[in-house]
Amino acid sequence: MSEQQRGVRKTLWQLSGLLVLMVIFTIALVPLYDVFCEVTGLNGKPRRVDDAALQAALSRSQQRPLQMQFVTRVGQGLPVQFRSQQAAQRPVVGGRNQTHFTFENQSDTDLLVRTVPSISPPEASPHILKIECFCFQEMVLKAGEKKQVGLMYLVGAKLPDHVAAVTLSYTVYPVADAPAVAEEASL
Amino acid sequence: MRSVVGLLTIWLLWPLGVAAKEGEGVDYGSRWNMTTGVTELSREVHSLHMIIFAICVAIAVVVFGVMFWSLIRYRRSQNKKSAHFHESTAVEILWTAIPVVILVAMAVPATATLKKIYDASESEVDVLVTGYQWRWRYEYLNEGVSFFSNLSTPAEQIKNQQQKSDTYLLEVDEPLVVPVGTKVRFLLTSNDVIHSWWVPELAVKKDAVPGFINESWTRIEEPGTYRGQCAELCGRNHAFMPVEVKAVSQDEFQQFLAQKRAQAEAEKASESKQWSKDELMAKGEQVYATYCSACHQPQGQGLPPAFPALAGNANMIEASGLQGHIERVLYGKSGTAMPGFAETLSAADIAAVVTYERNAWGNDAGDVVQPETINTMLGGEK
Amino acid sequence: MQMQTEHAHEPPRGWMRWLLTTNHKEIGSLYLLFSLAMLFVGGIMALIIRAELFQPGLQLIQPEFFNQMTTMHGLIMVFGAVMPAFVGLANWMIPLQIGAPDMALPRLNNFSFWLLPIAFGLLLSTLWMEGGGPNFGWTFYAPLSTTYAPPSTSFFILSIHIAGISSILGAINIIATIFNMRTPGMRLMDMSLFVWTWLITAFLLVAVMPVLAGVVTMMLLDINFGTSFFNAAGGGDPVLFQHLFWFFGHPEVYIMILPAFGIVSLIVPTFARKRLFGYRSMVYATASIAILSFTVWAHHMFTVGLPLAAQLFFMYMTMLIAVPTGVKVFNWIATLFRGSISFEVPMLFALAFIVQFTIGGLSGVMLAIVPADYQYHDTYFVVAHFHYVLVPGALFAIIAGVYYWLPKWTGFYPSESLGKLHFWLSVIGVNLTFFPMHFSGLAGMPRRIPDYALQFADFNMVSSLGAFIFGLSQILLLIVIYRCVKGGKPAPAKPWEGAEGLEWTVPSPAPLHTFEQPPVFDPQRDSPSRA
Numbered sequence A: 001m002s003e004q005q006r007g008v009r010k011t012l013w014q015l016s017g018l019l020v021l022m023v024i025f026t027i028a029l030v031p032l033y034d035v036f037c038e039v040t041g042l043n044g045k046p047r048r049v050d051d052a053a054l055q056a057a058l059s060r061s062q063q064r065p066l067q068m069q070f071v072t073r074v075g076q077g078l079p080v081q082f083r084s085q086q087a088a089q090r091p092v093v094g095g096r097n098q099t100h101f102t103f104e105n106q107s108d109t110d111l112l113v114r115t116v117p118s119i120s121p122p123e124a125s126p127h128i129l130k131i132e133c134f135c136f137q138e139m140v141l142k143a144g145e146k147k148q149v150g151l152m153y154l155v156g157a158k159l160p161d162h163v164a165a166v167t168l169s170y171t172v173y174p175v176a177d178a179p180a181v182a183e184e185a186s187l
Numbered sequence B: 001m002r003s004v005v006g007l008l009t010i011w012l013l014w015p016l017g018v019a020a021k022e023g024e025g026v027d028y029g030s031r032w033n034m035t036t037g038v039t040e041l042s043r044e045v046h047s048l049h050m051i052i053f054a055i056c057v058a059i060a061v062v063v064f065g066v067m068f069w070s071l072i073r074y075r076r077s078q079n080k081k082s083a084h085f086h087e088s089t090a091v092e093i094l095w096t097a098i099p100v101v102i103l104v105a106m107a108v109p110a111t112a113t114l115k116k117i118y119d120a121s122e123s124e125v126d127v128l129v130t131g132y133q134w135r136w137r138y139e140y141l142n143e144g145v146s147f148f149s150n151l152s153t154p155a156e157q158i159k160n161q162q163q164k165s166d167t168y169l170l171e172v173d174e175p176l177v178v179p180v181g182t183k184v185r186f187l188l189t190s191n192d193v194i195h196s197w198w199v200p201e202l203a204v205k206k207d208a209v210p211g212f213i214n215e216s217w218t219r220i221e222e223p224g225t226y227r228g229q230c231a232e233l234c235g236r237n238h239a240f241m242p243v244e245v246k247a248v249s250q251d252e253f254q255q256f257l258a259q260k261r262a263q264a265e266a267e268k269a270s271e272s273k274q275w276s277k278d279e280l281m282a283k284g285e286q287v288y289a290t291y292c293s294a295c296h297q298p299q300g301q302g303l304p305p306a307f308p309a310l311a312g313n314a315n316m317i318e319a320s321g322l323q324g325h326i327e328r329v330l331y332g333k334s335g336t337a338m339p340g341f342a343e344t345l346s347a348a349d350i351a352a353v354v355t356y357e358r359n360a361w362g363n364d365a366g367d368v369v370q371p372e373t374i375n376t377m378l379g380g381e382k
Numbered sequence C: 001m002q003m004q005t006e007h008a009h010e011p012p013r014g015w016m017r018w019l020l021t022t023n024h025k026e027i028g029s030l031y032l033l034f035s036l037a038m039l040f041v042g043g044i045m046a047l048i049i050r051a052e053l054f055q056p057g058l059q060l061i062q063p064e065f066f067n068q069m070t071t072m073h074g075l076i077m078v079f080g081a082v083m084p085a086f087v088g089l090a091n092w093m094i095p096l097q098i099g100a101p102d103m104a105l106p107r108l109n110n111f112s113f114w115l116l117p118i119a120f121g122l123l124l125s126t127l128w129m130e131g132g133g134p135n136f137g138w139t140f141y142a143p144l145s146t147t148y149a150p151p152s153t154s155f156f157i158l159s160i161h162i163a164g165i166s167s168i169l170g171a172i173n174i175i176a177t178i179f180n181m182r183t184p185g186m187r188l189m190d191m192s193l194f195v196w197t198w199l200i201t202a203f204l205l206v207a208v209m210p211v212l213a214g215v216v217t218m219m220l221l222d223i224n225f226g227t228s229f230f231n232a233a234g235g236g237d238p239v240l241f242q243h244l245f246w247f248f249g250h251p252e253v254y255i256m257i258l259p260a261f262g263i264v265s266l267i268v269p270t271f272a273r274k275r276l277f278g279y280r281s282m283v284y285a286t287a288s289i290a291i292l293s294f295t296v297w298a299h300h301m302f303t304v305g306l307p308l309a310a311q312l313f314f315m316y317m318t319m320l321i322a323v324p325t326g327v328k329v330f331n332w333i334a335t336l337f338r339g340s341i342s343f344e345v346p347m348l349f350a351l352a353f354i355v356q357f358t359i360g361g362l363s364g365v366m367l368a369i370v371p372a373d374y375q376y377h378d379t380y381f382v383v384a385h386f387h388y389v390l391v392p393g394a395l396f397a398i399i400a401g402v403y404y405w406l407p408k409w410t411g412f413y414p415s416e417s418l419g420k421l422h423f424w425l426s427v428i429g430v431n432l433t434f435f436p437m438h439f440s441g442l443a444g445m446p447r448r449i450p451d452y453a454l455q456f457a458d459f460n461m462v463s464s465l466g467a468f469i470f471g472l473s474q475i476l477l478l479i480v481i482y483r484c485v486k487g488g489k490p491a492p493a494k495p496w497e498g499a500e501g502l503e504w505t506v507p508s509p510a511p512l513h514t515f516e517q518p519p520v521f522d523p524q525r526d527s528p529s530r531a
């Protein structure tokens, strides 16, 4: 083998390495994006809270005029009524807050649904910590069932001062990978 | 060469025969520059645009000036012998540094304006804007008022069978109405694909993303009608889902809300009454023109295979097809362009349009669907 | 050496020869011809679009077909015309410029080329499939391209995969060639700028093509296997698609311009008869553009609702990337300054490149300003911007390169008079097409619409006119190339008096095999970075 061929072979190995690295990087981008979003609120997804975060957020409870607004939406073709019991509330910043939502399955079949949350402005989302939420798991709505569910959340004390109004929106969707129930729902 | 000229001429002359005399159109304040708009922010954005534009023109004049001067001054016939220099660290540092300074000068006002745009706090009216293929839905949060806003330009104008109006493609059946002098916050989301809600004169453009919520705001100073369009490609009728915003006085705004509430009441009441076939056909024709005819065509002939014909459709001439027919309209057909209208249309609308489809264009199923039936199918009150 | 044994025996004749060739010059020609064909296919689609937009109202085609045309036009021009043209030029010229007998991996070279006709045959065939071809724009944003896409989308994804593999293999070959096959004595800082810009481009390709492959694979999974990467209803995130796409997409736009910088950096000194000003800073500027290009992707997403801090970061980085870009333009002009300039056709195209690319760069700076971008985004202003950098920019540089190297390829000068006619018609046509788009965009016309409000009518009519002038005048390019292959004024080994580089030391036309013995290279005398 000539020196040139050895060189070419070495370059090939190095480039294959780079290629593999980029493939791994691409795959890793999906979870990395989630982590990045948790920290920065990039995609406006509210955070689920662990103990440390809870303690940190609770450290300093303060009185400031914050408006928390709830928006509910139903995904296309889902025969469900979904309402927030309060359109808005004034939460305690640095403390626990609670509110309720109702679901009503208007069809005569059972439905498996998932609720997708989103927060605006995105800079608020790292500071809205959910302790208890119906959006954590998928949920069965029996035919004709009317269900009340609770949300317990905490507004972190570090919420930037310029944020005076936060909107928390929920969209309820059928769970597509549960064929028996979902098929009916989307018809 | 001859054939090239020939082709060009044919191509140039051909449309002249087709063209009807068109209106002048409306514009957003300028036909070739960014609009100044009608809000403090839109004016700020406009002046930012004019500043950076002026800087860019100045840079272009200097750069192209030096370039063309060199091209003329040092053309071969004037300068037989070229110089030998080929680098100069001082010059190179200089022309790296100068652009940096210019860019910083642009970034400072841009940052200030952006911060203002991001301050959506203390709004007095909140509107939830939802994008649908291909219409907008407006919901006044806390007011219990919501409605859809559809393109109102007739299909004949789009197909060049009728002279186009000045507001061609920029007009809707129900504009969004907002009070002037009031901070209005828009919360945006989408029902299906990504859309983008844009009104140039308000300098508001924000994407409506399914499952996510975005926000933006405006404070309009002058009463008037401000138009815009969906800015993000959202499928077949992306060009046909305009935005129309009507800014009115606070009093008129309250009247508008009251009137909308009354209208909704009346609608609800009408759902429990028995409709005559004529009433249903009349309403159905309207609904069909707004929601269905773009795909299924005004005469129900469809555009197969993508959009099936409704005229002569088996489901619509045989009584046994009724149930399936209603379900299709309510829930759509997955994997196709056919959306479900359960959410979009009222029970009366759906009853009317189904009745219309079963009795128009030679379809003779003869049956009549009452809003009540639809409500029952939807599992009670909708 | 293996390569010598390989071309020792007789090459097969007829079409088999082209199918099996491993010769860098023949493969280079194949790439260039393929790209030329795609230029016309994509061009016809553009003319269909412009014909529909000649006047308000729907005249010729339906919206769904219009959307397929804009999508296909973009995909074909980006992946089928511009990129393969650069690879073709790289195949022809890199071995000649570094004194190598061939590419490092000749058989791989053959394979990467033949993947392209397969990929684009497949892509074009989707137009005849049920539900039509891709109709979601060349940026194929989810969920329009997943949940709401036509059934042919899986084939679209497959064709992107194949084209992507072709690009990666081509890039690997180019890097391996440049790193290992330079003639003895040639250091990296002795290489021509075309070789340098291609080296950096090849690294960009290896880095971002896997990201594109990843993102289309996720689409495929979402469409066919029930995952929810981009589907909000399943807990996924449509905005993630855009982050991934533009993480690939922004470097991709530089992939389409860096080799153009290289070509222009060779042509301008040749016809100014003066060495390139600032060779080193050109190399550094190219490298910094490449690195910065990974940090600006979200400037395509200013309206999706990012947090303020992210908007500011991407605005500043985007403005920063304009600095090295500016350095390049200044260096070219300093090269012209006090030169002895003549205006042969390659030089005309290169000069037009500089002016028109700068216009595109300046509108790029305007687009970087977030509050203003709220008004520009997704309008014809953006269409004007990227066409200025890509058509009168990258494409003009490619055409300049073709006129510049045709004598080396064919042994004949291309016709000067036809070339000038081609040039002037192209300049007039291209500016008539794209300059008015700045105005229609500022006045508020969204992009990707088959029909528009009356206020935009005048500028659209001008754009359509210009497009037909530009499109039809490219027939002249075909004629010039055809005639130049057939004959013309014979060209000597070095057809351009001011040219430098090893490619001009071999005869014209370049024989099939060159530099079987490495040429002598004396950095003191031959290097573009010599004192």
Ligand code: HEM
Pocket: C139, C253, C254, C256, C257, C299, C300, C301, C318, C319, C321, C322, C325, C360, C361, C362, C363, C364, C365, C367, C368, C373, C376, C377, C378, C382, C385, C386, C389, C390, C393, C394
């Ligand atoms: C000075 C350098 C440049 C700057 C600052 C710049 C900036 C930008 C910005 C901010 C956008 C997004 C606009 C929007 O969608 O609202 C954009 C779009 C684009 N730019 Fe540039 N750009 C530059 C150079 C280039 C070059 C060299 C190319 C390619 C050769 C290029 C190709 C594109 C393309 C293809 C798009 C649009 C993609 C799409 O949405 O379809 N740009 N540019």
Ligand SMILES: [Cu+2]
Pocket: B194, B195, B196, B230, B231, B232, B233, B234, B235, B237, B238, B239, B241
């Ligand atoms: Cu749209």
Ligand SMILES: [Cu+2]
Pocket: C249, C250, C253, C296, C297, C299, C300
């Ligand atoms: Cu970019």
